[in-house]
Amino acid sequence: MQAEIAARRPFPPPSPSSLKSFGIPTPYGFEGARRGSVSAESITLKEGINRPDLPFYEKTPEQLARIKTAVLTHFLFKNLDPDEEALVVGAFKEVEAENGHVIIKQGDPGDFCYVIETGECHIYIVDFDEEKEDTLAAQGEPDIDDTIEKTRYGTCVTIAKPGDIVGELALMYNAPRAATVVAVEHCVLWALDRLTFRTILLETTTKKRRMHEQFLASVPIFKGLSQYERFRIADALEVVTVDKGKYVFKQGDMGDRFYIIESGKAAVEKTFTDENGNAETHTVALLGKGDFFGELALLKDQPRAASVLAAPNPRTRGSEALRLVSVSRDAFVRLMGPAENLIRDQQYSDAPIKLRDDFTVG
Structure with a gap:
């Protein structure tokens, strides 16, 4: 499993919106900057054309429950109906990361989001705003040896624990990663790729929109x-x-x-x-x-x-x-x-x- 991860570029990853879900401001320079690499694919499902086969990975009832708890309260997933939930949850793939493994690297293109099942990850930001850093320190957050840790990855701004979701902005945009996420112990994570998510969401949203319009008529x-x-x-x-x-x-x-x-x-x-x-x-x-x-x-x-x-x-x-x-x-x-x-x-x-x-x- 580790070889599989290494073959894919430092583990695909979390994002700016994932930081917001932790109550962390979007890194300086991400919003408002002119970045030519920030874009979103145009995905079109035409009437009468079958969608591509979607991936499905077996999970235990306990794993299903943990993934649902993590993702279905998130704004990206909370309005899915039961059939859509099953498609999305089924498409999450199990991956592993050892202590020190870079799961997400700030600035890299993002194409996966992750739900942490076991283990902890530290989230780092380069050029973290000094004033916001002082504010976090004054509030006692994050609780990393009661200090804000600085490493070669930047400033550690929070800890992601089991049940947390990281990298979800990648499901919406082809945006550069807003932070670096590093495993600090052996971690088991569940990964969902952008194209699978967008295919499911676009298909179901289009059908639902049409159905609602017919109801209104x-x-x-x-x-x-x-x-x-x-x-x-x-x-x-x-x-x-x-x-x-x-x-x-x-x-x-x-x-x-x-x-x-x-x-x-x-x-x-x-x-x-x-x-x-x-x-x-x-x-x-x-x-x-x-x-x-x-x-x-x-x-x-x-x-x-x-x-x-x-x-x-x-x-x-x-x-x-x-x-x-x-x-x-x-x-x-x-x-x-x-x-x-x-x-x-x-x-x-x-x-x-x-x-x-x-x-x-x-």
């Missing part, structure tokens, strides 16, 4: 928009995951978001009060993939007319969480202007959208 308030305008809204959608039995919102809450169901089931509950003041709650609708609710929150500042919660899915024996995509009123207004214009321009009814059983969700 079925919503009355959006029907009068052009496809381009719907794509703009689709790009602003945020992923929301709700565990079974948890509420998306409750009746009476003020509404400021619109939701579309991407997967799972949602139950709509409404509480009625009889003439004697007795309250009863009934499930009045069950919603599934492609159904939407809360669109009136984009138009009006009013309380929710019902409660919506994640419901068990009979097909998955109730184990599937509710996965939604959502856009806020503020984001919608920034993209499209005041929502009232949609009502005027498209003669959108002032009445709430009707759901099953003559029930409305606003």
Whole structure:
């Protein structure tokens, strides 16, 4: 395994954004400098053309859990759906590095990111800003013999430990490495290359964007928009995951978001009060993939007319969480202007959208 690493140029590596994930400022001269080598490949997947075979490497359940814990909370990975997660996690390859091995070298081109499974690595920056160095020292960080260590690799600014991810900027850009990463003991790491990640992400993002645009086209308030305008809204959608039995919102809450169901089931509950003041709650609708609710929150500042919660899915024996995509009123207004214009321009009814059983969700 060590020969394999040595054959590849000092172990492909971490990056500026990896430093930010550790709370470290981007090295001086990286941002704003005119670097001809900073670029990103243009990857295109055409309709009807199969993607290249993606690598897959077997892992133990414990290894899978560690990789997921490290990567799926990172901004690059956190919006992946379960199928995408499986592709990305499966593509990580196990590599090893001995004490003193340079995994990443500052200034080298980057094409891999790494998740550390075992061992520790020191991260060094050349020309580390003296003022920031003093600040770190005053804060007592990083804790390397209570000092900031300087070596031939530069200033040691932090320690990467098991579960940390380094080099993730390489997944987005063909950018020079912003730091040097050196193993200080035997390390086992998992490596993911840029082209594999971008192929997976581009393919899934393209499909998801198209699906979201089609969802939006079925919503009355959006029907009068052009496809381009719907794509703009689709790009602003945020992923929301709700565990079974948890509420998306409750009746009476003020509404400021619109939701579309991407997967799972949602139950709509409404509480009625009889003439004697007795309250009863009934499930009045069950919603599934492609159904939407809360669109009136984009138009009006009013309380929710019902409660919506994640419901068990009979097909998955109730184990599937509710996965939604959502856009806020503020984001919608920034993209499209005041929502009232949609009502005027498209003669959108002032009445709430009707759901099953003559029930409305606003």
